[in-house]
Amino acid sequence: PYGQRALAETLLLAGRYPEAAATVDSLLRQDTHDPAAWKLRADAYRALRRETEVVYSLKALLLLDPGNVPVAQEKYRLHRERGEKTEALETLRLLVDHVPDGEPRAALAMAEGDLLGELGRPSEAVTAYDRALTLSERLRPEVSFHKARTLVESGNAKEALDALDASGGTTPTSDGARSFARDLLRCRALLALDRATEALPLLEKLAADHSDDPEPGGLYLRALVETGEAAKASSYFESNQDLLASLPEAF
16 A cells, blocks of 8 residues: 555656656555555646545545644635535634634634535534634624625614624724624614614715615615605706616615
């Protein structure tokens, strides 16, 4: 086995990836409990851009060594890139017991919440976000935003506003993109609660400051209609028809 493994390593270094993969596959037919061989297999198929085989190799490595954080991280990333959300979630949960407490675990819990939200499991997502909030004060504003976004998307606008208000901090003003996203989310929650009057001043500013983005413009138009500003809504629509035409029909 050592000779075959050395041959596979040599072939890999020489760029002869198909031969390296065939050699290590032959080796693994003799012994499926060889972590070094599975790593070589992952390297060979990674070079061949055969992601399914890479994932298979990483899965085998994790069965042999569940605490291998770099392997779990790569497997999670590949599942994410391939849109395999359930598999990504399973892999993410393997990581939890093998990363330091505090911020690293908070980041994992936030990622878990995002996946659960995408999988249509908002209650579990909120539980994951709440766990993240107990683990890191520095990540509190970001976790609160993710939690609020999931709550808005699942029809819980009041809870979303509570999450934003209880964030314990604000998005840094120097980070314009995050501040914009947070303000827009707040307005979406207010509109969902039929509180267009409260949302209108902020939406007017967001629409003016981000005149090339149709979403704040669409929300601003909606707020104008809901607050009875029909003439102003008509004027705004006529002046921004091309921009607003790019919004989804359901908007």
